[in-house]
Amino acid sequence: MYFFVLGPLKVVTDNTPIALAGNHQRTALGMLLLRNNRVVTTDRLVTALWRNNPPATAGKMVHKAIARLRARLDCAPVSDAGLELVTGDGGYTLHIDPARLDSTRFFTLIGQSREAFRAGSPLTATRALRAALALSRGPVLEDLAESGMSWPELRALEHRRQTVLEDLFGIALSYGRHRDIVADLVSLTEVPVPHERITAQCMVTLYRCGRQLDALAVYRRARLALVQRLGHEPSQDLRDLYLRILNQDTSLDWNPDSSLVPAHDTW
Numbered sequence: 001m002y003f004f005v006l007g008p009l010k011v012v013t014d015n016t017p018i019a020l021a022g023n024h025q026r027t028a029l030g031m032l033l034l035r036n037n038r039v040v041t042t043d044r045l046v047t048a049l050w051r052n053n054p055p056a057t058a059g060k061m062v063h064k065a066i067a068r069l070r071a072r073l074d075c076a077p078v079s080d081a082g083l084e085l086v087t088g089d090g091g092y093t094l095h096i097d098p099a100r101l102d103s104t105r106f107f108t109l110i111g112q113s114r115e116a117f118r119a120g121s122p123l124t125a126t127r128a129l130r131a132a133l134a135l136s137r138g139p140v141l142e143d144l145a146e147s148g149m150s151w152p153e154l155r156a157l158e159h160r161r162q163t164v165l166e167d168l169f170g171i172a173l174s175y176g177r178h179r180d181i182v183a184d185l186v187s188l189t190e191v192p193v194p195h196e197r198i199t200a201q202c203m204v205t206l207y208r209c210g211r212q213l214d215a216l217a218v219y220r221r222a223r224l225a226l227v228q229r230l231g232h233e234p235s236q237d238l239r240d241l242y243l244r245i246l247n248q249d250t251s252l253d254w255n256p257d258s259s260l261v262p263a264h265d266t267w
Contacts, residue, residue, distance in 0.1 A: 001073065001083060004102045005033050006161065007137025009144060011073070020072060024049060024065035027149060030141050032085070032094035034153040036101060041091035048151055066092055103157065106135045110164050117168075122175035129168050133184045136161065138191075166197045173201060176254045178208040189218050193225045196238050207245050208254050215245050 001018075004010040009030050011018040020026050031040055031048050046058045055061070070085045082097040098104040109132035116125035139145060140158040165188075172181050185202040188194065194202075199222040206215035219242045223234050233239070244252055 002100050002102070003029075003033055003096070004137070005030065005141050005157070006102050006106055006135055007139070008142050009033075018072065020069070022065070022068075023147070024061065025069045025072065027144060028062065028065050028092075029069055029094075030144050030149070031151065031153070032092065033096075033101065033103075034141075034151070034157060036094050036096050039089045039091045039093050044091065048149065102135045103140075103161075106132050106161070107164075109135070110168065113168055117171050117175070122172065122177050123180075125168075125175075126172055126177050126180040129165075129172065130180070130184065133165070136165075162195060162198075166195070166201065169198070169201045169205075173204060173208075173254070178205045178254065181205060182209050186214075186218075189222065193229050194222050196222070196235055199234075200238055200241055203241055203245060204252060207252055212245060212248065216242065219245075 001011065001013040004012070009020075009026055011020065011029075020029065027049050028045055031045060042059055042062055045062045046054045049062070050058060066085070066087070073083065073085065082100060084095040086093045086095060098108075109128045113125045113128035113132065116122070116128060140154055140161060141149070145154060169181055169185060172178070182202075182205045185198065185205050188198050189202045199218060202218050203215040206212075206218065219234070219238065222238070226232060226234055234242075
């Protein structure tokens with residue numbers, strides 16, 4: 001049985017998705033997976049489900065959702081050492097083998113990519129990065145987030161996922177591996193409101209691949225999204241990059257001495 005949080009919540013066993021009935025089960029499982037192998041208190045689950053307006057029977061409803069979730073997860077043969085949902089210490093703990101959770105595998109691959117970059121092996125590093133990207137189906141627990149769930153744990157994991165990807169794309173660019181990452185960057189800008197750093201990296205990558213018009217189009221889509229959805233223009237840096245690409249600024253071309261490595265140290 002495998003669990004997926006990098007995108008809509010999904011549980012799979014023997015290549016077959018397991019349906020989870022009701023919002024309570026899905027929300028409880030999402031929170032348990034975000035805090036896997038740690039206690040999630042009943043109060044925390046109540047807040048996750050109802051925010052500041054829980055019903056009088058909220059505790060009982062959480063207990064019922066957990067009982068049904070435990071029964072649902074036990075519907076397929078799993079290793080006792082690989083998956084266990086425990087009640088105690090004022091809440092619940094999902095003990096799970098890290099290999100069963102996509103976010104754990106994602107960050108393992110990111111770590112391997114970092115080590116390869118440190119060792120001066122950009123090809124190995126980008127292969128690990130691409131394998132990590134293949135696990136990411138969208139924002140963390142996208143379906144729960146779209147239904148209004150906004151937890152610190154969810155936001156923290158999504159921010160971490162986004163930051164490490166941006167950092168590694170920057171390093172891939174500094175190594176001249178733009179052709180290896182162009183498809184992944186383009187896909188990451190095809191969202192309602194792409195991150196500005198990802199947008200900038202995608203524009204530079206496309207430009208270095210000889211796709212100036214596509215690079216300019218990425219900026220225009222991002223600007224339209226920012227204006228229409230968030231009500232503000234892109235940053236000055238992004239606007240300047242657009243003009244540099246428009247004018248075919250040769251300083252954007254890759255050379256061994258150029259560096260787009262992030263200024264902040266996230267290693």
